[in-house]
Amino acid sequence: MRRETGRGREPGARAAGPDRGTRAGDATPGARPEAAGRERRRASRVLWQACEALLSATADPRELSRVIENLRRAFDCDGVALHALGPGGEIEPWCARGRWQTAAGDLRDCVSMPLMSGGRQLGTLDLLGRPGQSWQPAQLGLVRTASGALGAALGARFELERLRHQPGRDPVTGLPDERAFRTRLIEELSRARRHGLPLAIVYVELDHFTALRERYGAAVAEGVLAETSLVLKLALRDSDVLSRLAGGRFTALLPETASTPAVRCADRLRRTLEEHRYARVGHVSATAAVAVSPRDGLEAPELLEAVGNALTVARKSGRRRVVAPVPLHLQ
Secondary structure (H helix, E strand, C coil): CEECCCCCCCCCCCCCCCCCCCCCCCCCCCCCHHHHHHHHHHHHHHHHHHHHHHHCCCCCHHHHHHHHHHHHHHCCCCEEEEEEECCCCCEEEEEEEECCCCCCCCCCCEEEEEEEECCEEEEEEEEECCCCCCCCHHHHHHHHHHHHHHHHHHHHHHHHHHHCCCCCECCCCCCECHHHHHHHHHHHHHHHHHHCCCEEEEEEEECCHHHHHHHHCHHHHHHHHHHHHHHHHHHCCCCCEEEECCCCEEEEEEECCCHHHHHHHHHHHHHHHHHCCECCCECCCEEEEEEEECCCCCCHHHHHHHHHHHHHHHHHCCCCCEECCCCHHHC
16 A cells, blocks of 8 residues: 655645546656646546535535545546544545455555645545556646645534534634624734734625525525635635625635735635535625725724625626725725
8 A cells, every 4th residue: 555645735725636537647658738738627627526525514425425436537546435534533434436345466556645634634535546557646646636635625624613613603604703703803903003014804795695595495505604614714824814794795804915915815715606516506606895904994893894885886786796995095
């Protein structure tokens, strides 16, 4: 058994891995660079599907089994198994696809990659090669990428599950609730003024969330909120503070972030949500707004008013966009 060691990717890095029907890293020597690039791009989609299955609040076993089977096909191997921490703190089998029974003396090539997050092992990804198969460097590189992406997804899920029932936490998502967010905003504004640094606040709102709740029911709507919290968490830095407000609205505090990078971050969050496929409802669009201190306000009430007004403008402008307040000297 070949064992690789590695750490999970940093939050905010998008998953990259194999796609259904694609042999991950199976480019032959001398292959055209553009062909290898297409293979790798196609390969990335199926791994992101696997991460989406892990991020799903319901963890539909059928969906997880399907994407693990897609990983097996993508890596062109006989078996893929995913192990994760169980309730007792031990790493336990979670999902496996393929043929794992081998005859005596069958010494085929295997790979076992730890799934890491924050320096802690949360599981393993095991691959059983075909008879006579030898893992190529390009394939092993994609396996390492897969383990990093899956480890980050598991880490975010386990962390928010642990926090869900703690005081000051939203019981649906495990994120800080609105009261905790306002307290943290005041603290971050004080720190920003003390050190002369900017502080950005981003509102991200799922479009037509009330209609989604009415159509699919409260349980499905809460599942969408839980998935959204995990997707946003993975897309932000460790130093950013993500919270859930009322309805389908989330907010992120971005320390030491000026207006232009804050708008870029907000648009990236919005696009990431729109690219995510939710377990029951498919794709959901999102709208975002940005305000930055000191430009848009020095105190919490005026900064919240500025970002709230910007979100209203974004809604009235057709949604699916990012709006920031217009500086006073430009009005």
